[in-house]
Amino acid sequence: MIKSMTGFGKAVGEVNLKKINVEIKSLNSKQADISVRMPSFYKEKELPLRSLINQQLVRGKIEFNLYVELQNEQKGLTLNKELFKKYFDDFKDLEGELNQSLTKDITELIAKLPDVLKADKEELEEKEWIEIQKVIEKAINQIDQFRIAEGKALEKELLARIANISSLLKKVDKFDENRIENIKKRIDNHLKNIVGEEQINKDRFEQELIFYIEKLDVSEEKLRLSTHLDYFVETINTQQSEGKKMGFIGQEMGREINTLGSKANNAEMQKIVVQMKDELEKIKEQVLNVL
Numbered sequence: 001m002i003k004s005m006t007g008f009g010k011a012v013g014e015v016n017l018k019k020i021n022v023e024i025k026s027l028n029s030k031q032a033d034i035s036v037r038m039p040s041f042y043k044e045k046e047l048p049l050r051s052l053i054n055q056q057l058v059r060g061k062i063e064f065n066l067y068v069e070l071q072n073e074q075k076g077l078t079l080n081k082e083l084f085k086k087y088f089d090d091f092k093d094l095e096g097e098l099n100q101s102l103t104k105d106i107t108e109l110i111a112k113l114p115d116v117l118k119a120d121k122e123e124l125e126e127k128e129w130i131e132i133q134k135v136i137e138k139a140i141n142q143i144d145q146f147r148i149a150e151g152k153a154l155e156k157e158l159l160a161r162i163a164n165i166s167s168l169l170k171k172v173d174k175f176d177e178n179r180i181e182n183i184k185k186r187i188d189n190h191l192k193n194i195v196g197e198e199q200i201n202k203d204r205f206e207q208e209l210i211f212y213i214e215k216l217d218v219s220e221e222k223l224r225l226s227t228h229l230d231y232f233v234e235t236i237n238t239q240q241s242e243g244k245k246m247g248f249i250g251q252e253m254g255r256e257i258n259t260l261g262s263k264a265n266n267a268e269m270q271k272i273v274v275q276m277k278d279e280l281e282k283i284k285e286q287v288l289n290v291l
Contacts, residue, residue: 002158003241003291004150005029005060009143013135016128019069022139024053026060026147028289038066040115045129049136056140059243059291066136070111084116147291154286155236158246161283165253166229168272168279169222172260175268176218183216183265218263225256243290250284 005028013020032054036046053062087110095101110116232249235242257280261273 001148001239001241002151002155002236002243002246003144003147004154004289005147005243005291006150006289007060007143007146009139009141009146011135011138011142013131013138015131015135016125017070020132020135021065021067021069022136023065023067024057024062024139024143026057026062026143029059029061032057032059033061034064035062036064036066038064039068041124042066042129042132044124052133052136053140056144066132080116084110087113087116151241151290154290157286158236158283159233161279161286162229162232164279165276166226168276169225169229171272172218172222172269175266175272176222179216179264179266179269216263216265218260221256221260221263225253225260228253228256241291243287246287246290247284250280250287254280 005026007024007026009022009024011022034050034053036049038046038049049064053064088106091106091110228249232246232253235245235249254277257273257276260276261270264270264273
């Protein structure tokens with residue numbers, strides 16, 4: 001099973017007369033690159049929150065947003081006048097620049113912005129955070145399900161590309177059967193035309209020919225490439241999503257395909273190698289999105 005690094009999750013809950021909105025989205029990244037936005041009142045929980053996200057989502061460019069809307073019944077709040085005035089002036093300036101009214105009630109909009117209304121209590125109650133964490137975990141579970149669904153599409157695409165390379169590898173066998181014999185005949189004919197058949201040292205010719213043919217033999221490359229293809233499919237079917245490992249296997253596949261091309265000495269085989277490279281590049285592009 002593989003998972004995509006691309007995903008989105010959202011969850012809403014109500015805690016202590018506060019509406020809690022949590023949104024998480026992720027894109028592909030080599031490491032866990034986590035950005036967190038939430039009201040300063042909850043900042044003391046940022047480190048354990050990052051740890052939770054890292055543990056559950058593992059890798060990706062992850063954006064976490066926690067928004068809090070205070071309900072009408074919320075009591076014990078203090079207005080941050082300086083921040084309110086700043087937001088108000090910014091909105092008025094923007095209205096002037098656009099030459100139109102943004103909203104009929106700017107004050108209501110500003111009141112919902114982070115840290116404009118602050119709770120009188122200075123310390124976060126652990127019970128409140130536990131409830132908020134439940135909302136966060138719902139959002140994480142949703143993005144995880146999104147990643148699994150995206151992973152299924154990736155898996156289908158990757159398996160199709162692997163099957164294409166495997167099919168192309170079988171075509172190589174067709175041309176490889178007669179390739180060596182054709183090379184022998186070509187070298188023999190060239191030599192006869194240059195020095196004459198009577199001048200050829202048959203024993204020396206056979207020794208040099210064997211040495212040259214051995215350099216063109218692609219049996220090991222075909223075997224290793226076939227093994228890498230099988231290992232790639234095996235990795236897809238494991239319980240864990242192994243994007244990095246799949247990337248490494250792809251590199252090894254590339255080495256064998258390149259060597260196959262350099263040894264081919266046959267126009268039809270080199271055409272097949274080009275097709276293999278094209279399929280492999282598409283695989284590498286998709287693997288970048290795998291967790």
